Amino acid sequence: MDFIKKITRRSFIKKAIFTLVSLELIYVLTNLLKKGNEAKAPENLFNAGEVDLFENGQVYPFSTERFYLSRLKDGGFLALSTKCTHLGCTIQFKTKEDKFQCPCHAxxxxxxxxxxxxxxxxxxxLFPVSIVDNKVLVDTANPVKRNKYDRSQITYA
Ligand code: FES
Structure with a gap:
């Protein structure tokens, strides 16, 4: 009888350990899969809105995200940082003059x-722009330095 109790206890401990290891494995695998999905999800992309909200040839401020969305005359998009490349002051778009101006040193x-x-x-x-499901998404976490404008920088719907 004492022998049976020992076997039962051993068996119980083995099953308990097996169960714990299995649960741990499931937990680790679940977290790995979640992390994989998170990497694919564009969490850092700012949704500026539907493509049709923006008229060709117009500039739209997104002050809290620190960029202007410039929709060019041909329908392409550029997301321009509000940070002046001279010493970093915040530029402003002057509608009448149709240009950006820096208040610090002009x-x-x-x-x-x-x-x-x-x-x-x-x-x-520039902030990289992508268009997904007709939405304009801006990668505000990864500004791109450049010397000059180039057509390859434009994103089209
Ligand atoms: S910081 Fe903009 S011109 Fe100097």
Whole structure:
């Protein structure tokens, strides 16, 4: 009888250990799968809105995200950083003059972000734009430095 109790206890402990290890494995695998999905999800992309909200040739401020969304005359999109490339002041879009101006030392930039007036010598930084399900998504976590505007920087719907 004592022998049976020992076997039962051993068997119980083995099953308990097996169960714990199995649960741990399931937990680890579940977390790995979650992390894999998170990496694919565009968490860092800011949803600026539906493509049709933005008129061609217009500039739209997203102050809290620190960029201007410039929809060019041909329908392409550029997301321009609000940070002046001279010393980092916040630029402003002047609708009447149709250009960006820096209040600190008067640098000016066009709708592509190219320098119109110094002392800035480099185009405004870009935030990568992607269009998914007709939504304009902006990667505000990864500004791209550039010297000049280039057509390859435009994103089309
Ligand atoms: S910081 Fe913009 S012109 Fe100097």
């Amino acid at each position: 640098s000016a930039f066009n709708k592509h972000g190219d320098v119109l007036a110094p002392p800035a010598i480099r185009a405004l930084d």
